[in-house]
Amino acid sequence: MKANTIIEAKHLSLTFETNDGPVHALKNVDLTVNAGDFVAFIGPSGCGKTTFLRVIADLEQPTAGSITVNGVSPREARLSRAYGYVFQAAGLYPWRSIAGNVRLPLEIMGYSRAEREERAARTLELVGLTGFEGKFPWQLSGGMQQRASIARALAFDADLLLMDEPFGALDEISRDHLNEQLLALWAKTRKTVCFVTHSIPEAVYLSTRIVVMSPRPGRVTDVIDSPLPSERPLDIRESPEFLEIAARVRDGLRAGHSYDD
Amino acid sequence: MSWGVVLGAIGFWLAAWALNAWLAQRTPKGAAARRAQRLVVPAIFGLSLLVLWEGITRGANVPTVLLPPPSMIGERFAASTGILWADFKQTFLQAVLIGYALGCGSAFLVAIAIDRSPFLQRGLLPVGNLISALPIIGIAPIMVMWFGFDWPSKAAVVVVMTFFPTLVNTVQGLQAAETMQRDLMHTYAASYWQTLFKLRLPAAAPFIFNALKICSTLALIGAIVAEFFGTPIVGMGFRISTGVGRMDIDLVWAEIAVAAVAGSAFYGVVVLIERAVTFWHPSVRGQRD
Amino acid sequence: MIARALPVATVVATILVLWYLFAVILNAPWERDQAARAGAQITTSQLIANTMAQKRPVLPAPHQVVVEIWNTTALKKITSKRSLVFHGWITLSSTLLGFAIGTVMGVLLAVGIVHNRAMEMSVMPWVVASQTIPILAIAPMIIVVLNAVGLSGLLPKALISAYLSFFPVVVGMVKGLTSPDVLQLDLMRTYGASRRQTLWKLRWPSSVPYLFTSMKVAVAASLVGAIVGELPTGAVAGLGARLLAGSYYGQTIQIWSALFAAAALAATLVALVGLANRIVLRRMGMAR
Numbered sequence: 001m002k003a004n005t006i007i008e009a010k011h012l013s014l015t016f017e018t019n020d021g022p023v024h025a026l027k028n029v030d031l032t033v034n035a036g037d038f039v040a041f042i043g044p045s046g047c048g049k050t051t052f053l054r055v056i057a058d059l060e061q062p063t064a065g066s067i068t069v070n071g072v073s074p075r076e077a078r079l080s081r082a083y084g085y086v087f088q089a090a091g092l093y094p095w096r097s098i099a100g101n102v103r104l105p106l107e108i109m110g111y112s113r114a115e116r117e118e119r120a121a122r123t124l125e126l127v128g129l130t131g132f133e134g135k136f137p138w139q140l141s142g143g144m145q146q147r148a149s150i151a152r153a154l155a156f157d158a159d160l161l162l163m164d165e166p167f168g169a170l171d172e173i174s175r176d177h178l179n180e181q182l183l184a185l186w187a188k189t190r191k192t193v194c195f196v197t198h199s200i201p202e203a204v205y206l207s208t209r210i211v212v213m214s215p216r217p218g219r220v221t222d223v224i225d226s227p228l229p230s231e232r233p234l235d236i237r238e239s240p241e242f243l244e245i246a247a248r249v250r251d252g253l254r255a256g257h258s259y260d261d
Numbered sequence: 262m263s264w265g266v267v268l269g270a271i272g273f274w275l276a277a278w279a280l281n282a283w284l285a286q287r288t289p290k291g292a293a294a295r296r297a298q299r300l301v302v303p304a305i306f307g308l309s310l311l312v313l314w315e316g317i318t319r320g321a322n323v324p325t326v327l328l329p330p331p332s333m334i335g336e337r338f339a340a341s342t343g344i345l346w347a348d349f350k351q352t353f354l355q356a357v358l359i360g361y362a363l364g365c366g367s368a369f370l371v372a373i374a375i376d377r378s379p380f381l382q383r384g385l386l387p388v389g390n391l392i393s394a395l396p397i398i399g400i401a402p403i404m405v406m407w408f409g410f411d412w413p414s415k416a417a418v419v420v421v422m423t424f425f426p427t428l429v430n431t432v433q434g435l436q437a438a439e440t441m442q443r444d445l446m447h448t449y450a451a452s453y454w455q456t457l458f459k460l461r462l463p464a465a466a467p468f469i470f471n472a473l474k475i476c477s478t479l480a481l482i483g484a485i486v487a488e489f490f491g492t493p494i495v496g497m498g499f500r501i502s503t504g505v506g507r508m509d510i511d512l513v514w515a516e517i518a519v520a521a522v523a524g525s526a527f528y529g530v531v532v533l534i535e536r537a538v539t540f541w542h543p544s545v546r547g548q549r550d
Numbered sequence: 551m552i553a554r555a556l557p558v559a560t561v562v563a564t565i566l567v568l569w570y571l572f573a574v575i576l577n578a579p580w581e582r583d584q585a586a587r588a589g590a591q592i593t594t595s596q597l598i599a600n601t602m603a604q605k606r607p608v609l610p611a612p613h614q615v616v617v618e619i620w621n622t623t624a625l626k627k628i629t630s631k632r633s634l635v636f637h638g639w640i641t642l643s644s645t646l647l648g649f650a651i652g653t654v655m656g657v658l659l660a661v662g663i664v665h666n667r668a669m670e671m672s673v674m675p676w677v678v679a680s681q682t683i684p685i686l687a688i689a690p691m692i693i694v695v696l697n698a699v700g701l702s703g704l705l706p707k708a709l710i711s712a713y714l715s716f717f718p719v720v721v722g723m724v725k726g727l728t729s730p731d732v733l734q735l736d737l738m739r740t741y742g743a744s745r746r747q748t749l750w751k752l753r754w755p756s757s758v759p760y761l762f763t764s765m766k767v768a769v770a771a772s773l774v775g776a777i778v779g780e781l782p783t784g785a786v787a788g789l790g791a792r793l794l795a796g797s798y799y800g801q802t803i804q805i806w807s808a809l810f811a812a813a814a815l816a817a818t819l820v821a822l823v824g825l826a827n828r829i830v831l832r833r834m835g836m837a838r
Contacts, residue, residue, distance in 0.1 A: 057448055058447075058448075059444055059447060059448070078447070078448060078450055079450045081449070081450060083448070084448075085444075085445065085448040087441050087444070087445065088441075089441065091439075091441050091442055091445060093442075093460070093463065094541035094542070095463045095466075095539075095540075095541040104449075104459065105449045107459070108446075108449045108450075108451045108455050108459070109449065109450075136541060138541070138546065278668070278672075281668045281671065281672045282668040284668075284671075285667040285668040285670070285671045285672075286667065286668075298671070299671065299675075302668075302671040302672050303671065303672050303673075303674075303675035303676055305672070306672035306673065306676065307676065326695075326698065327695055327698065327699065328695070380557050380560075381557070381561070382557075383554065383557035383558070384556075384557030384558050384559075384560050384561035385561055387558050388558060388561050388562065388565075391817060394766070394770045394816055394817065394820045395770075395812070395813040395816045395817065396770075396773055396774045396777055396809075396812045396813070396816055398686075398774060398777065398778065399777065399789075399790075399793050399805075399808070399809040399812050399813075400809065401797075402793055402794070402796065402797030402805050403802070403805055403806070403809075405797065406608065406797070406800075406802065407608065477682070478681060478682050478684070481684045482684040482685075482686045482687065485684050485686070485687040486684075486686050486687065486689075486778055489690065489778070489781050489782075490781075490793075490794065490797055491797065497687070498687065501687055501688075501690060501691065502690050502781075502782065504691075505690045505691045505694045505782060506694075506782075508694075510691065510695070513691050514691075517687060517688055517691075520683065520684050520687050521683040521684075524682045524683045524684050525679055525682045525683060527682070528682035529682075
């Protein structure tokens with residue numbers, strides 16, 4: 001295991017026992033994520049991408065195989081607050097202001113009052129929400145709420161960011177905007193990001209590596225290292241290199257029967 | 262029998278109704294004007310009912326032991342403030358408030374105590390729901406036997422009446438926090454108590470206040486009716502039942518007026534606190550109309 | 551099914567055990583007192599046995615209540631003045647009558663409120679406010695006053711029950727009749743449906759779940775109203791009367807058996823409404 005390996009999964013499997021029989025959410029997944037990677041997981045529903053993210057976060061337990069996060073088990077990584085998780089919905093507490101929401105993990109983890117305020121201000125500035133500290137979640141648009149959720153995940157300086165379709169509920173224009181901002185954030189902070197999506201352009205645009213997954217059973221069909229440069233304006237999405245990668249992703253999905261009925 | 266007075270009263274009521282019908286059709290501009298409309302219309306209706314009541318009882322010479330006119334009740338009210346205050350103190354300030362605090366408070370603590378045992382919750386919730394539907398008032402004579410004639414026995418009835426609705430609603434409220442929110446707390450490696458205080462209790466607040474509102478009414482009813490079963494010579498229920506026995510009907514109505522005002526004021530205070538604590542909930546945020 | 555019954559059974563069993571325990575504890579002082587007066591010693595086992603068989607216990611043991619209920623129901627003629635069935639029927643009849651009147655009036659008022667803006671704005675706030683007023687406190691007065699006019703027996707009590715069941719039904723039905731989506735109402739408008747058609751085809755079916763929920767509350771309130779309505783008439787007939795008589799004469803077991811009969815009645819009525827709820831919803835295809 002190299003010094004900068006953040007996540008290492010070997011033969012990772014997860015089978016759910018349901019009333020309709022066993023569901024193989026993940027089968028024999030082998031994957032390595034290195035420091036500073038931006039890894040996109042793409043596939044249709046049931047391909048295991050969210051499940052894999054949740055196993056990394058110690059929100060699910062694998063039934064076979066192994067996985068280490070920062071060299072230790074996911075549980076130990078969680079207890080040492082090694083990652084920040086961003087859900088599909090912003091999930092901000094409506095009874096707390098935006099700054100209050102960003103301070104939530106800091107309160108739980110025992111940061112001092114001065115530190116809490118400094119970190120909240122800093123991360124809100126990072127996501128461009130300075131001036132909205134005192135507002136309440138319902139006063140903000142969906143995109144802004146999601147940005148606050150990202151600020152909350154950044155507040156305690158975890159080096160690993162786990163994001164589960166964070167922009168899925170937003171309209172395309174907001175999505176484009178947030179994609180740009182997320183990329184700029186990543187360039188600035190150099191965190192390791194695992195990003196689950198079911199949008200092919202989003203996956204190709206954001207990542208340094210694309211993991212294509214397919215369902216029944218949930219498995220990895222292709223891992224594509226992206227040759228795109230790290231400086232990416234939005235209109236790189238019309239470039240031939242981009243379209244080539246997107247085509248390769250689509251082929252991977254088709255090979256995994258993602259387009260079958 | 263003064264037909265003039267009776268017809269005048271009915272006429273007033275009809276005119277007020279017509280006025281309200283006209284007012285209801287207006288769509289005023291501005292939030293303040295709309296709020297005013299929502300207050301003025303029921304106020305006019307209430308006033309017209311009072312006038313109707315006064316007019317018919319006076320004009321048709323309804324025997325005052327049957328139904329006294331509002332003006333007579335008002336007079337009796339003003340003349341009996343001493344008695345009314347003593348009754349209020351006995352029933353409301355002691356039996357109701359103390360019973361309410363004890364009943365709701367203990368139910369809240371029990372709900373938190375059984376929070377970690379889904380088994381106990383599954384057992385207590387159906388039992389609690391059942392007991393909430395029963396005529397708890399019936400335990401009043403038993404409480405008198407155990408705690409004596411004075412206000413503690415009435416407070417005991419209030420405690421039992423308010424305990425179960427609060428327990429059921431608090432347990433339901435504690436289950437209200439979404440799975441996603443609890444997962445988030447899990448990723449922070451938050452302890453049980455941190456999750457309870459920072460997430461689950463605030464999320465449970467709307468449910469808890471729902472119970473507190475219901476229980477405010479139940480508490481007053483419980484204390485007054487419990488007094489029908491025996492009480493020392495003071496108390497709102499006592500005054501009503503003995504007043505009825507002596508045909509002292511306007512004192513009874515004066516007492517009822519006190520009970521009505523106390524009941525709505527109590528409920529109103531709980532609503533105000535609810536608005537302050539659950540300011541974030543859609544139902545409070547002004548998503549009406 | 552077993553998984554759901556076990557916790558409830560455990561809780562109920564625990565309650566029974568605690569009840570027996572407290573019966574012994576609370577009744578013991580009197581027992582010791584009696585023994586001291588007779589100048590005799592009393593063994594613990596004798597003490598425990600006696601505490602569960604007192605004539606006027608502070609807390610009757612469960613089996614004493616059961617025996618009393620059995621004695622006053624199965625072993626008495628239904629027409630006897632001592633029969634719980636007789637008293638139960640008196641209370642039940644005014645409960646049912648009041649419930650029926652209250653529900654019908656409640657539904658009618660709700661329909662009026664939903665269709666007439668003046669009614670909605672003038673009456674609804676008072677309906678909501680009156681729920682905070684302890685209506686039950688007026689019960690004695692209403693009974694006595696109506697008796698003076700010549701209305702006695704069933705009707706005054708039924709009127710109190712009706713009044714108590716009226717309010718939950720109004721509030722619930724207004725909520726139910728206004729529950730359809732704006733989408734659905736717009737669709738009706740595109741069909742050119744009249745207000746009556748919209749009422750019958752859309753509003754009324756949507757309000758059925760709300761109606762049953764409020765009927766559960768209403769029937770329980772109606773029963774309480776009937777019981778309290780029996781108190782002022784000098785405790786002649788009905789379960790409330792039995793409660794009052796028991797408390798006047800210190801007959802604890804009688805109080806508890808009347809209370810249990812009332813509780814059983816309440817539980818049965820609510821269960822029946824729940825059953826009706828399930829049947830109706832299933833026939834409407836709305837069963838969940």
